[in-house]
Amino acid sequence: MDLNNTKWKIKKTFELLSKGTKSYFKSSTERRNNKYYRYWRHKSLKENTILYESFYGRGMLCGPLALFNAIIDDPEYAGYKHIWVLDEPDDHKELIERCKKKYRNISFVKFGSKQYIKYLASAKYLINNVSFYGYFVKRPGQVYINTWHGIPLKHLCHDEPTGPLNAFNMTRNFLHADYVLSANPFLTEIYLDAFKMRGLATGKIIEEGYPRLDTLVNTNKEDIYDELRRSGVEVDPNKKIILYAPTWRGSSYGKPDLSVEGFEELKRKLDESIDTEKYQVLVKVHQVVYSLIKDQLAEYNYIVPATMDANVILGITDILISDYSSIYFDYLATGRPVLFYITDAESYTENRGMYFGLESLPGPYTDSLDTLGEWVNNIDDVFEQNKEKYNEIKDWCCNYSIGSISKKIVNAIFKNKWDNVNVIDPCAEKKQKVLISKGPMLVNGIGTAMLNVLKQFDYSKYDVTVIVDDTKDAAQCGKILEIDPRARVVVRQKMYIKTVLGGMRNMFYMQCGPKNAFFRKIFPKKVYETEFRRLYGDSKFDYIVDYEGYNIFYASLCLAQPDARHCIWMHNDMMSEYEVRFKWLKKIFALYPQFDRLVSCSRQIMEVNREKLSAFAPAEKFYFSKNSIDFEKVLSGKEDGRIVKTGDKYFYAVISGTTSVNMRLIPLQPADKTEIETGSMSVTSSADKVDNGYIKFVSIGRLSPEKNQEELINAFSRFAEEHSNAMLYILGEGPLKAALQRQIDSLGLSDRIILTGNLSNPFGLLSQCDCFVLPSIHEGQPLVIFEARAIHLPIIVSDFSSVGGSLIENGQYIVHTDADSIYDGLNAFVEGRIPSDYKFDHLQYNREAYAEFENAVFGD
Numbered sequence: 001m002d003l004n005n006t007k008w009k010i011k012k013t014f015e016l017l018s019k020g021t022k023s024y025f026k027s028s029t030e031r032r033n034n035k036y037y038r039y040w041r042h043k044s045l046k047e048n049t050i051l052y053e054s055f056y057g058r059g060m061l062c063g064p065l066a067l068f069n070a071i072i073d074d075p076e077y078a079g080y081k082h083i084w085v086l087d088e089p090d091d092h093k094e095l096i097e098r099c100k101k102k103y104r105n106i107s108f109v110k111f112g113s114k115q116y117i118k119y120l121a122s123a124k125y126l127i128n129n130v131s132f133y134g135y136f137v138k139r140p141g142q143v144y145i146n147t148w149h150g151i152p153l154k155h156l157c158h159d160e161p162t163g164p165l166n167a168f169n170m171t172r173n174f175l176h177a178d179y180v181l182s183a184n185p186f187l188t189e190i191y192l193d194a195f196k197m198r199g200l201a202t203g204k205i206i207e208e209g210y211p212r213l214d215t216l217v218n219t220n221k222e223d224i225y226d227e228l229r230r231s232g233v234e235v236d237p238n239k240k241i242i243l244y245a246p247t248w249r250g251s252s253y254g255k256p257d258l259s260v261e262g263f264e265e266l267k268r269k270l271d272e273s274i275d276t277e278k279y280q281v282l283v284k285v286h287q288v289v290y291s292l293i294k295d296q297l298a299e300y301n302y303i304v305p306a307t308m309d310a311n312v313i314l315g316i317t318d319i320l321i322s323d324y325s326s327i328y329f330d331y332l333a334t335g336r337p338v339l340f341y342i343t344d345a346e347s348y349t350e351n352r353g354m355y356f357g358l359e360s361l362p363g364p365y366t367d368s369l370d371t372l373g374e375w376v377n378n379i380d381d382v383f384e385q386n387k388e389k390y391n392e393i394k395d396w397c398c399n400y401s402i403g404s405i406s407k408k409i410v411n412a413i414f415k416n417k418w419d420n421v422n423v424i425d426p427c428a429e430k431k432q433k434v435l436i437s438k439g440p441m442l443v444n445g446i447g448t449a450m451l452n453v454l455k456q457f458d459y460s461k462y463d464v465t466v467i468v469d470d471t472k473d474a475a476q477c478g479k480i481l482e483i484d485p486r487a488r489v490v491v492r493q494k495m496y497i498k499t500v501l502g503g504m505r506n507m508f509y510m511q512c513g514p515k516n517a518f519f520r521k522i523f524p525k526k527v528y529e530t531e532f533r534r535l536y537g538d539s540k541f542d543y544i545v546d547y548e549g550y551n552i553f554y555a556s557l558c559l560a561q562p563d564a565r566h567c568i569w570m571h572n573d574m575m576s577e578y579e580v581r582f583k584w585l586k587k588i589f590a591l592y593p594q595f596d597r598l599v600s601c602s603r604q605i606m607e608v609n610r611e612k613l614s615a616f617a618p619a620e621k622f623y624f625s626k627n628s629i630d631f632e633k634v635l636s637g638k639e640d641g642r643i644v645k646t647g648d649k650y651f652y653a654v655i656s657g658t659t660s661v662n663m664r665l666i667p668l669q670p671a672d673k674t675e676i677e678t679g680s681m682s683v684t685s686s687a688d689k690v691d692n693g694y695i696k697f698v699s700i701g702r703l704s705p706e707k708n709q710e711e712l713i714n715a716f717s718r719f720a721e722e723h724s725n726a727m728l729y730i731l732g733e734g735p736l737k738a739a740l741q742r743q744i745d746s747l748g749l750s751d752r753i754i755l756t757g758n759l760s761n762p763f764g765l766l767s768q769c770d771c772f773v774l775p776s777i778h779e780g781q782p783l784v785i786f787e788a789r790a791i792h793l794p795i796i797v798s799d800f801s802s803v804g805g806s807l808i809e810n811g812q813y814i815v816h817t818d819a820d821s822i823y824d825g826l827n828a829f830v831e832g833r834i835p836s837d838y839k840f841d842h843l844q845y846n847r848e849a850y851a852e853f854e855n856a857v858f859g860d
Contacts, residue, residue: 029495030503032117033135037497037530039121045141049081051123055130055149057087057111058290059307060095062129063147063181066211066311069218070406072103077414082106083119092307094230131173134493137534138176144203145413146177147211150326151187151397154247155353159194164480164489171196171488174203176537179413182207183329184397188424190355196488197426199463200433202538205424208408209400213333215311217403224316227308234301236280240318242270242376244341245284245310247325260296266321266341266369267302273373284313286325319379321372324348332362332394333402337383340365341372362390431463432858435541435564436487439554441468441476443733443758444702445627445783446571449601450547452628452783454484456850467492467535467554475758490535497534498527513552513587523556532560543567543857546595549574552587559594567597567623567857572780573605573801575612580706580778592616599623599856602781602805623856626805627781628849631842634763634790641686641764643668650690652765653683654756668768669694669727670751686764695726695830698769698793700762700784701776703734703755708775708798708817710736710743715775715822717747723830728753729769731762767791771829774798777817781805785812786845794836796825811838 052068054061060068068084071077084099086092086108099106109115120132126142129149138144157167174180174195182188182205191205192198221237228235235241244266263283270281282302290306304313314320314331320338322328328338342348342365345358358365363386366372375382383390411417436454441447450466457464467490468480483489496503505524514520542565546558549569558566568591578585592598592613598621600606606624642653644665651665669692697716701707709730716728730740730753737755744753759765766772772788773796785806788795795812797803798821803814813834815825828834 032112033495033497034500034503035114036117036121036135037499037502039118040137040139040497043118043122045124045139046081046119046122047124048079049083049119049123050125050127051083051085051119053085053111053126053128053130053132055306057085059086059092059309060084060099061307061309062149062311063210063212064127064129065309066214066406067127067145067147067410069214070211070410071414072106074410078105080105083123084108085111085116087111095307128173131170134169134172134495135497135534136173136176137497137530138178138537143179143413144173144177145179145181146173147181148187148191151183151329152190152326153329153354153356154324154348155194155355156190157194158196158485158489159190159355160353161351162477162481163194164483165477165491167195168489168491169493172490172535172537175201175539177201177203179203180205181211181409182424183210183213184399186396192424192426199427199429199431200465200488200536200539201426203426205426206409206412207422207424209398209402209405210330211406211409212309212311213330213398213400213402214404214406215309216315216330216333219312219315221316224312227312228304231305231308232298232301233282233304235282239280240278241316242274242279242281242319242321243284243304243313243317244281244321245325245327246323246341247286260300266372269369270373270376273370274376279319279376282313284310284327319376324352324354328362329397332390333398335394337379337386338363338390339372339375339382341367341369343367360389360393362386362393431461432543433539433541434462434464434857435536435544435558436464436466437544437546437548437554437558438466438468439548439551441471441479443475443479445780446548446550446569447479448630448783449571449627451479451482451484452630453850453853454487455630456628456846456853457484457486458854459486464488465490465536465541470494478760492535496527497530498524502527509556510552513584514590515586528557528560532557540564545569545857550582550585550588552584552591555588555591559591565597565857566595567599568592568595570598570600570605570609570780572601573608573612573778575609576778576801577706581704589613589616592621595621597621597623597856599625600780602626602802604802604805605780608801625852625856626849627783627786628846628853629783629786629790629842631787631790631846634787637761637763638767638791639685639687639764641761641767643684643686643688643690643768645682645684650692652686652768654759666729666754666756666765667751668692668696672751686767690768693725695723695771696729696769697727697771697773697826697829698729698731698766699773699775700731700766700787701774701782703730703732703736703740705736706777706779707732707734708777709740711817711819712773712775712822713740713743713747713749713753714819715826716753717749718819718823719826720749720752726752726826729756729765730754731756731759731765733758763787763791766793769793771796771826771834773822773825775815775817775822776800779803779806786840786842789838789840790842792836792840794829794834796822796829796834798822808838808840810835811840 052064054064082105089108089110096108126144129147157163157170174197180191188205188207225235225237267281282304284304310327311330318336320328320331321341323340323342331338340361340363412421438450464487466483466487470491470493471477502524505522506527509523512519514523544558544564544566546555546568548554549571598617600609603624606622610619610622644651644653649671650668652668654664668690699712720726741755744750772793774782774785775798778800797812797814798817799814813825813828815821
């Protein structure tokens with residue numbers, strides 16, 4: 001027995017037990033997820049139980065209420081138990097008391113409570129109008145019905161400018177749903193494309209109109225007035241109701257604008273200009289706004305509480321005033337007039353995006369409260385003037401028989417009566433389903449290579465999903481937003497649904513990897529299978545690609561669906577990476593036998609990896625696919641940079657910011673910041689190369705040991721002593737940045753060697769330089785060398801083991817990785833010994849790259 005190894009295992013076990021226990025007791029989220037998972041795994045399904053949730057428990061509202069009404073009075077469902085979710089039961093005492101008197105089989109649970117979690121995990125039927133939280137996983141046998149809550153005017157989900165960063169839990173819910181209810185063909189297309197159901201979702205879309213529209217005609221008006229009065233709203237049944245119902249505004253759904261001045265001013269001005277003996281003005285704020293300031297709103301006796309269903313209120317409304325809220329689509333079914341009060345059309349459209357222009361609204365719009373008052377006073381004439389457009393929009397958005405929509409949908413789902421029900425299959429167009437796993441979207445060559453290949457994909461043949469880590473890092477967020485919009489983006493929140501023991505086993509596994517039978521036995525298989533299901537529901541993929549290749553969690557997650565072809569990328573000489581940088585790579589190597597194909601980023605790298613990693617996989621598993629390059633971005637970036645001249649000095653301008661513009665100037669010759677003469681600048685395009693008499697070398701890469709920038713700096717130091725007109729630009733970020741800057745400062749070259757950091761457009765600066773230098777100790781297939789070729793720079797490259805995959809005829813000067821050899825390369829450039837008349841067909845290069853990708857992943 002290896003006593004030291006046994007002691008290490010015991011010590012590590014106790015450390016992880018301690019860490020797992022502390023995590024459980026410190027985190028309420030961890031405890032909630034753990035509790036949910038225990039119910040999910042061990043509680044039997046309650047066959048005749050339905051859980052209803054509207055707006056995270058705001059009340060008995062919207063589509064879930066309409067379906068409840070269709071079920072509760074039907075004798076065939078007498079044995080069913082109905083569980084309603086409420087956010088604050090104390091706010092709903094009257095509702096709870098009234099319902100318990102009326103129905104014998106209804107219960108209420110507090111949102112997020114132990115009882116809520118239990119029913120979420122065990123109720124046979126789940127009905128929601130928004131989404132369940134991120135820890136929700138639809139278990140086998142559950143039936144999930146999502147009613148959604150409106151026809152959108154404003155962009156939703158992936159159609160929003162930053163949609164991929166914020167939309168995934170909604171998309172995830174739609175991947176879990178068995179049935180999604182659609183009001184009309186337009187909304188169906190939103191589900192398919194903005195919510196990314198098309199091509200992957202296993203559930204069905206029922207396009208039979210919105211169930212909640214039934215509430216417009218199936219409610220007693222006197223009951224509504226009574227409920228309003230009980231809620232503190234002063235309402236006169238002898239006056240007509242004008243309802244103002246705006247949408248939310250703000251930076252995000254979770255952080256809306258909570259100011260009350262807007263509706264206060266509207267109420268005051270309308271009361272001044274309309275006949276208050278004839279009309280009364282009520283206000284219904286958006287659900288998310290109400291939930292955050294409900295105590296503040298209690299002082300207003302004209303605010304309709306969010307606990308009352310919107311369609312119930314619409315049923316007694318005579319004139320609706322709205323803006324971008326989808327509520328007006330439902331209201332069209334009443335045939336009554338709608339007016340629009342919009343004060344921020346330009347900024348809202350720019351920041352959020354709209355499916356329809358304001359000219360497509362079914363009523364007039366204005367930013368003047370005086371005009372709004374005039375329209376109310378002449379509502380019959382105003383309505384008549386807009387009647388044609390009103391009816392046109394009403395015909396396409398509410399073209400169903402209102403009053404029986406809910407019953408038809410309930411009969412289909414619960415009684416299997418599908419005759420004359422319009423059902424849309426999101427996967428009707430058969431494509432191969434591909435999952436590409438990236439994980440952390442770091443600003444590096446791997447991320448760029450993935451972005452490039454996604455642009456090359458044949459989306460007529462493949463449905464593509466990309467999974468990345470959730471992040472707050474602005475640069476990483478920017479990279480996520482660069483993912484081709486034709487792909488589905490999964491931004492994974494860092495959570496697991498697991499037991500405490502499962503979490504500890506996973507910690508142990510993540511630290512040690514599957515390196516032998518003992519550790520493979522520890523592997524928490526259920527944790528990864530459940531996580532895969534949490535992310536993708538019942539969806540299945542034909543091909544799963546771990547494009548990162550360095551992350552044991554994502555590599556293991558890729559293997560959680562067994563019946564797919566599994567590929568893992570090898571972006572470098574992986575054994576050298578292990579020896580020089582990442583000792584933990586052996587955990588990844590131990591997973592190689594479980595992958596079907598090990599894909600290197602060039603033929604030369606494949607040969608190196610096949611030889612060095614033969615102990616982990618047979619030769620026939622090794623494939624290659626060189627990296628695609630976004631040459632369009634390179635060539636446009638070359639033109640789009642900005643050159644600033646002040647006095648006789650030239651600078652490359654790095655411009656950032658949207659609301660306020662920030663400009664950083666990178667000198668194209670030695671220059672002190674004090675030499676920038678504000679007010680006497682001229683700006684030109686980087687398309688024209690600056691001829692200021694300086695020799696400018698450039699290198700791009702992560703600032704880390706394998707990129708060998710230290711030796712490049714030493715070589716340039718010697719060169720600079722002999723050439724006072726030489727500059728060196730090193731683009732990139734990394735762990736060696738501070739050390740490299742100290743090296744530069746100690747050599748007295750801080751004005752001649754510039755560490756620029758990462759640049760959003762490096763190609764404008766690249767085009768201003770004279771020679772590209774890549775001094776790496778080892779590489780995969782470096783993208784930057786091909787980007788430099790596209791700009792047609794002379795190239796100095798080191799003789800790393802896989803360099804052959806980056807060479808072209810008469811297209812580079814090869815050096816060793818030591819400073820003396822690199823120095824020789826710099827001299828070779830000024831002596832004219834580096835070829836610059838090479839031919840490089842970037843279009844043919846990308847055709848070859850994608851053909852190799854298809855062969856490596858999809859080929860026989």
